[in-house]
Amino acid sequence: MSRLSASSTDAVPDSDVAIRLRGVVKAYANGVAALGPLDLDLRRGEFVSLLGPSGCGKSTALRIIAGLSEASEGEVRLAGGGTARRRIGFVFQEPTLMPWASVRDNVRLPLTLARIARPTADRQVAAALAGVELSEFADAYPRQLSGGMRMRVSLARALVTDPDVLLMDEPFAALDEITRFKLNNDLLSLWHRLGKTVVFVTHSVFESVFLSQRVVVMTPRPGRVAAEIAIDVPDRGEAFRTSPEYAAYCRRASVALADAGRSDAAL
Amino acid sequence: MSAPDPDDGQAGTGGGEGGVVRFVLPVLVLAVGVLAWDLTVRINDIPPYVLPSPGTVLRTLVVDWPILWSSLLTTLATTLEGFVAAAVGGIAIALLFSRSKWLEYSLFPYAIMLQVTPVIAIAPLLLIYLPQQTAVVICAWIVAFFPVLANTMQGLKSVDRNLSGLFRLYGASPLQTLRYLKWPSALPHILTGLRIAGGLSLIGAVVAEIAAGAAGAGSGLAYRIAESGYRLNIPRMFAALLLLSLAGVVIYMLLALASYLVLRRWHDSALGKEG
Numbered sequence: 212m213s214r215l216s217a218s219s220t221d222a223v224p225d226s227d228v229a230i231r232l233r234g235v236v237k238a239y240a241n242g243v244a245a246l247g248p249l250d251l252d253l254r255r256g257e258f259v260s261l262l263g264p265s266g267c268g269k270s271t272a273l274r275i276i277a278g279l280s281e282a283s284e285g286e287v288r289l290a291g292g293g294t295a296r297r298r299i300g301f302v303f304q305e306p307t308l309m310p311w312a313s314v315r316d317n318v319r320l321p322l323t324l325a326r327i328a329r330p331t332a333d334r335q336v337a338a339a340l341a342g343v344e345l346s347e348f349a350d351a352y353p354r355q356l357s358g359g360m361r362m363r364v365s366l367a368r369a370l371v372t373d374p375d376v377l378l379m380d381e382p383f384a385a386l387d388e389i390t391r392f393k394l395n396n397d398l399l400s401l402w403h404r405l406g407k408t409v410v411f412v413t414h415s416v417f418e419s420v421f422l423s424q425r426v427v428v429m430t431p432r433p434g435r436v437a438a439e440i441a442i443d444v445p446d447r448g449e450a451f452r453t454s455p456e457y458a459a460y461c462r463r464a465s466v467a468l469a470d471a472g473r474s475d476a477a478l
Numbered sequence: 479m480s481a482p483d484p485d486d487g488q489a490g491t492g493g494g495e496g497g498v499v500r501f502v503l504p505v506l507v508l509a510v511g512v513l514a515w516d517l518t519v520r521i522n523d524i525p526p527y528v529l530p531s532p533g534t535v536l537r538t539l540v541v542d543w544p545i546l547w548s549s550l551l552t553t554l555a556t557t558l559e560g561f562v563a564a565a566v567g568g569i570a571i572a573l574l575f576s577r578s579k580w581l582e583y584s585l586f587p588y589a590i591m592l593q594v595t596p597v598i599a600i601a602p603l604l605l606i607y608l609p610q611q612t613a614v615v616i617c618a619w620i621v622a623f624f625p626v627l628a629n630t631m632q633g634l635k636s637v638d639r640n641l642s643g644l645f646r647l648y649g650a651s652p653l654q655t656l657r658y659l660k661w662p663s664a665l666p667h668i669l670t671g672l673r674i675a676g677g678l679s680l681i682g683a684v685v686a687e688i689a690a691g692a693a694g695a696g697s698g699l700a701y702r703i704a705e706s707g708y709r710l711n712i713p714r715m716f717a718a719l720l721l722l723s724l725a726g727v728v729i730y731m732l733l734a735l736a737s738y739l740v741l742r743r744w745h746d747s748a749l750g751k752e753g
Contacts, residue, residue, distance in 0.1 A: 279643045301647055307640040311662040311744045323658065324648040352744050372648075 228290060229255045229376055229408040230276055235285035236433075237271050244433035246271045248285060251427065251436065255290065255375075258402055258409045260419035262468060263429030269412045270304075272434065273378050276410065277301050290375070300369030300407075302379040306361035308353040308368075314340070315349040318368045325372070339371040342401060359390040363397070370401070376408045383418070392452070395421055399447055416468060420460045421452060428467040437471030440464055530713040535720065538713040546702065546714075550721050553683055553698040556611075557729070560618020560679035565672055567619065568626025576634045576660070593624040597682055601689035614686040614698075621682030622675040629671030633664025666745050669737040676729040684722065699725075 236247035246268030253259055261269040274280035276287060277299055291298060308317045316323075318339055322332040340346045343363040353361055362382060369377060383391040399422060402409055413419050419426045420442055428438040442460055444451060451457050512532050518524070519531040526534050539546065571589070575582035597617050604613040637660055645655050687700035699718050706714040 274643075277647055279647060299647065301644065303640045303644075305640060307638065307644060309641065309659070309662065311665070320644075320658070321648045324645065324650045324654055354744060354746075 227254050228288075229253050229257070230290070230410070231286075231288040232272070232276070233286045233288075235272065235275060235282045235287060237268060237275065237280070238283045246275075246432075246434050247282075249435055253376075253408055253410060255408055256406045257425065258411065258423045259425045259427060260411045260413055260423040261427050261429060262413060262416065262419040262464065263434055264431050264468070264472065265414055267429045267431050267434035269429055269434055270380050273301075273380050273410060273412050276376075277378050298372075298375045300372060300374035300377045302362075302365050302369045302377070302382045304381045304384060306353065306358075306365040308361060308364055310353050312352075313349065314345060314351050314353070314356070314364050317353065317364055318371050320368060321372045335371050335373070339367040342370060342404075343367045343397065357390075358386055359394060362386065362394060366398070366401075370405070370407075374407065376410070379409065379411045381412055381414065384413070384415075391418070396449070398422065416461050416464045420457060420464055421447065426464055428464065428471055430471045438467040440467060527710050527712050530716055534713050535716040539717040539720065542714055542717060546699070546718060546721060549697060549699040549702045549718070550725065553680075553687065553700060553722070554725060556614050556618055556683040556687070556698060557680045557725075559615045560622055560682055561676055563615065563619040564622035564626050564675045564679055568623040568671065568675070569630050569668060571623075572627050572630035572634060573656075575631055582631075589624060589627060592620055597621050598685050598689065601686045604686070605690055610690050614683060614690060617686030617689075618679040618682035621685070622679035625674040625678065626668070626671040629667040629674075630664055633667030634660050636667065637663045666741055669733075669740060673730065673733045673737060676733045677726055680722070680726050680729060 230251070230253040232249050232251040234247070235249045235251075237245045239245055249268075249272060251272075261272060263269045271280060275282045276289075279301075289298075309320070312320075315336055319332055319336045322335060327335075336349075337346070340349055343366055345360065345363055345367065348356065348360065353364065356364065365382070369379075383394050386394065395418065398409075409423075411419070411422055420440075424442055426440040426442060427436055428440065429435065430437045440460065440463055444456065444460075516532050519529055530538070571585075575586065597620055600620065601613070601617050604616055607613075608616065641659060641663075642655075645659055650658070683698065684700040687698040688704050691701040691704035699722055703715050703718045703722075706712070706718065
């Protein structure tokens with residue numbers, strides 16, 4: 212299966228690679244394979260979506276990249292080597308905020324843990340909060356915010372360390388559609404402004420097509436790369452969401468997803 | 479707070495009405511109960527050495543105030559010492575257990591054993607081996623420390639899995655994880671444990687004092703009850719009992735207040751809302 216994607220993976224020169232996965236496998240203790248073998252190259256500054264059915268291991272792949280989970284086999288390389296893990300921002304499916312801390316303290320957490328001096332940290336926190344338009348809610352507590360606002364706090368916390376790579380694990384799945392569209396737009400404009408490498412895990416065809424430059428379609432468990440779809444659209448305004456082009460890409464991705472499910476069942 | 483909170487208004491009015499009813503009803507029950515008590519004593523002409531009237535109890539409370547007050551202080555001091563020992567001990571042991579599974583597996587069964595053995599049966603033994611005051615404080619500790627231990631352990635284990643992952647991702651040290659994640663996560667549980675422990679340490683102190691009183695020594699309020707019983711001074715028994723109950727209620731309310739003040743900014747239990 213991974214051979215299908217060989218052309219796009221092997222063509223990336225080393226210096227351009229932000230994250231490289233080679234033969235990554237995750238197996239449970241009872242021997243059941245959850246993921247892989249997975250080969251994937253992510254270019255610097257690229258916005259890539261991992262699209263797959265529930266349980267295909269796409270979240271596991273993300274956790275392995277972050278170092279939150281160990282691969283059973285294979286290799287994960289991050290540009291910058293060993294300390295590169297610290298250059299990662301992670302956004303979970305839930306906002307995952309500390310309910311006892313104010314928005315400001317939640318966003319400051321990564322800096323606190325890295326023992327960054329208070330004045331520097333305060334500046335970075337203020338900038339991160341401004342980036343997600345939550346400056347005036349710095350003193351609020353998470354319970355006072357709406358679901359969308361909590362997710363933006365979570366995003367600010369991931370960005371406050373100015374990471375090279377942003378890993379997002381179905382971050383907007385629990386939100387209503389209108390809030391999700393708004394956050395999709397916000398995320399895209401952040402990505403344009405900051406130029407991070409983003410890996411976005413989702414099970415929504417529409418979200419993956421709208422956001423990413425490349426959609427990596429995965430098979431059902433154990434997840435492997437079934438197909439890759441380059442979304443060659445530089446400008447992603449609200450107009451794109453309603454364009455025939457968008458619909459065509461969504462159809463391609465849907466077909467690829469369905470094919471991935473079928474070919475897996477045939478195996 | 480500048481954040482919108484649409485639920486605030488409703489919760490406020492609802493809590494207000496509930497608050498009045500919840501205050502008036504128990505007071506009403508108390509009034510009816512005291513009245514029935516008084517009438518029973520008057521109509522049947524019951525002598526005070528069998529059942530004193532509420533008035534007699536109150537009069538005794540005033541007349542015997544100096545001796546009862548100093549006894550109350552003694553009992554409260556014991557309770558406080560037992561409570562502080564239980565709080566510090568329970569939390570410290572829970573923290574040790576959370577660092578070492580081996581320690582937890584080795585010692586936790588004995589913590590349970592200590593908890594389920596009735597303290598009234600342990601007290602006489604402790605009074606043989608230890609100075610009286612020490613024995614009494616240890617009794618209060620034995621009764622009170624388990625809920626602190628169990629709740630703190632529970633709290634330390636109830637840390638959000640993803641938050642825990644986030645701390646690992648950012649390379650948090652064990653001490654940072656304890657300070658910024660485990661301790662605040664566990665705090666609501668710890669405060670619940672402390673609220674239970676406050677009342678229990680009073681019970682432990684009283685049980686030990688009664689055991690000590692049987693040995694003919696002591697100065698606490700429970701000892702006064704035992705002593706008054708021997709002397710058939712029933713009004714004083716009632717007065718001392720009333721003081722003990724009030725002390726227990728005050729201890730509970732103080733701890734509930736402390737819990738509210740600590741958690742009011744973020745925890746559901748202190749927000750007076752469902753969920």
